[in-house]
Amino acid sequence: MTTSKGRERNKRGEGAQLREEIVAAATRLLDGGTEQSVTLRAVAREAGITAPSIYSHFADRESILLAVAQHGFAELEGLLREASAGSGDAVEQLRAVCAAYLDFAERWPGRYRTLFGAAWDAPKSVERVPELAAEVDLLGMGAFGVLVEAVADCAAAGQSASKDPAADAAALWVGLHGFAQLRTAASLFPWPDGLFATIVDRLALLQD
Known part of the structure; x- marks a missing residue:
């Protein structure tokens, strides 16, 4: 049939x-x-x-979009890991990871917004299907782990002043996410040259 x-x-x-x-x-x-x-x-x-x-x-539309977010984060993690495996020193690899993150957000804006809860309600999904709680808690942690590893590698190489790579990677993620969202929402804003490097250098505490 x-x-x-x-x-x-x-x-x-x-x-x-x-x-x-x-x-x-x-x-x-x-x-x-x-x-x-x-x-x-x-x-x-x-x-x-x-x-x-x-x-x-x-069970519902939110459950579908949660699955879309899970697949999206898995795809994003794969792209970040691929970027981190490139040649170059720790700083170059960190910048490659961050560039890959922004590229994903720019190429797939609808998919990217869904990763962070657009059009689906995580608490509502968990309330309806309690066994989803563990999956929601882990959402995006693999991709975030790539950022943590990249910042930690810079610190180990003496190229970052970070004492807490996880905390500094979280700050970096906030910066990248904000830039990705604002770059789309305020496309006519005269974004200064070198802003990407400034975000990465300052939030990852890079040093000579």
Whole structure:
């Protein structure tokens, strides 16, 4: 049997594949529109399934967007780790990681906003599905860990005055996130040259 878009029904045991297809469909809607474009009906249509089929895998729209955020953070972590594995000293690798972070935010603005709760309510999701609490607590920690490692490497190399890489990486993440959001929201603002380097150098406490 096929759906209205000609998609064949998943065979028995292919539920995990359908779940991934639902998440991929929601991600495409985000990439091509806004958070408001992600509705259960729109996701079902994009995935080529009927809306009731979603409920076998997700309790509601927020649960889908949480899964989108999980996939997005995993993708972001992969990109940051790839950037950190490049050649160069610790400072160059830190800057590469930060540049990769901003590039992700610029290339996928809808997806990026969803990572930080746009269009989905974490407390509401946990209230409805309590077993999601542990997943929400871990959301983004892998990507953050790459920043911590990069700052720690700079400190170990004597290129950063950081005494607490985790705390300084958190400050750096705040700076990068703020810049990513403001650069989109205030695109006409005359952003000064070298602002990226200033954010990284100051918040990571880099030194000669």
